[in-house]
Amino acid sequence: MTETADERIEVDYRISAGDPGEVAHSIRVEQTIEFPFDLAPEWIQQQVVGRIESSHDQQVTISYDQGVTGGGITQLLNVLWGNVSLFPGVRITDLRLPDSYLANFRGPRFGVPGLRELLGIPNDPLICTAVKPMGTSSQELGKMAATIAAAGFHIIKDDHGLADQPWARWTERVRVIAEHIDEANSKAGTNALYMPSLNVPADRITDAAHEAKSVGARALLVLPGVSGFDAMRTLADDDSLALPIMAHPSFLGSNVVNSEQGIDHGVLFGTLMRLAGADISIFPNYGGRFSFSPEECMRIKTKCHAPLGNIVASWPSPGGGMTLDRLPELTDFYGSDVALLVGGALHRGDLATNAAAMVQALTNR
């Protein structure tokens, strides 16, 4: 366990409650040994406890030996945001993982290059939507999906809240929608991927993913805040599935929306989602129904695309109250390596017309 300094995991924190120096010492102990520092053997104090690398005003950097995170993403999440998540006034502002550590992770199976190849779109943004609203029957959702597929959308997902409701049971819905999209693709010469929501019990999620694939789903939607980041990683790493994965931010919001506490938007929705295998990472776009600022959205995009060992770039996927007239603004803002997610707005007026307009606006620009 000898390492050079550049092989340590580095976490930047902003500490806005209490004395930053004292809180930083608490964090480096709390996130590792959780034990009175003075009672720990000297080698544990030096090697296992985190090390304060720098401290300026509220901004502190602590580094951790890779061994502390032994066990995979679950323990990495615990070191990053386990007990310290219970500290008011502490926010992770950045995270640097050494290449020797990143080599333990496959990351997204497809990411930006893989999905461009799979879908045959060398330059354009990914065009995505969800079928909804909850309450609609499987057949009606299927017809809706067929209309959208025929218009040339790349990804048609279940609304993430579609689980196993009485109005459209999971097994029936996934089969029916997959069939409709497959038929529409055949007729129209399109290539839409159907992405069912794996919002299912934990002991069903692997089987449900395989069942979805067996009936024709060609991608998967996962809720890592509900199902666990490592459940998503397991699906991403499954060679017998080998399907693109989109991550939904359900249940994760409190980690980012309180500006003095939590985790940087880019670290959570960019870095950690990539580590856990998300090819596409959904987040609420600025100016929609939610509260993210343009700067926070840009931070997510940056972390989706930033170098991360040999892990491929992922697709930032802004959504949440997006409208068709904002498409030019959004491609200006995010560039082309973006998965644009338009939902309810497609249904205001004629669905086929709106879907065709969106595809036209975003194709071969």
Added chain:
Amino acid sequence: MTETADERIEVDYRISAGDPGEVAHSIRVEQTIEFPFDLAPEWIQQQVVGRIESSHDQQVTISYDQGVTGGGITQLLNVLWGNVSLFPGVRITDLRLPDSYLANFRGPRFGVPGLRELLGIPNDPLICTAVKPMGTSSQELGKMAATIAAAGFHIIKDDHGLADQPWARWTERVRVIAEHIDEANSKAGTNALYMPSLNVPADRITDAAHEAKSVGARALLVLPGVSGFDAMRTLADDDSLALPIMAHPSFLGSNVVNSEQGIDHGVLFGTLMRLAGADISIFPNYGGRFSFSPEECMRIKTKCHAPLGNIVASWPSPGGGMTLDRLPELTDFYGSDVALLVGGALHRGDLATNAAAMVQALTNR
């Protein structure tokens, strides 16, 4: 899908940002159909979308049809705190689940009555600790555990951050500690339960639980904020395991520590942990290393013990920087149905002496 009004799920929110009436309308739509309300069919507007039951100043109650949560705890979590977790200034202050809904959940297998019977302690608090610090070898952790077991502790858990570090690999550590505790129990006539941390990859967690049981572990520690609430429920419901489960709050803190945003302490660490099968729910005690107030801790205790259909009461487990001299205060505050978790403080001075003193202070009072 006809229901009487008292069979709906009711959620209380405090809305401190924006106009409460407008935000409440957004929530009832966002947490169900995520679709322009005016475009939804009338029956979906009435039955699927949440219903505002009352609204006074910032306090709003919204009820949901049980069908909306179809699919189990994962979708319940999504309805409660999926997209709305991304809203600043919204906090869930209470949750009422009808008995007809609760009948879908087993909850804790043991809870307060079951662990009292299993351990043969009709009246006293549960006495718990963790072996640590990280960096210690399996053999040394085993010896420490044996000393504590011989003193009469009820539960000896792995520190939750013990995963699969190079200093004590998971498989070796669990076997060695289990053996030491078993031997100490035999010699001393004690009955300590060893509880390894299931801080392991998602695709290993079920096998790891069974492996732990096969080598002598008699309880399990789970991190639902990392592994997912429903992964814990799966373990709790596994009749071939049938082991008590303690839940650790790792990664969940941001949901509670920001007073204007998030989820009520009692709802998260009491109600939701019980629904997901936690016999014991750890949280940071007031006056320790963390920030919870006495009122927030009392709220957790109340929700651990409150009526919840046929689901048994769970053990609130205050921990985090607790010291031996606080034991009388804590049993006064929490009563006897509490699992007291003392960690590092046991090691200041002689471990055997401290452990014996703690047992004596809490037994047959």
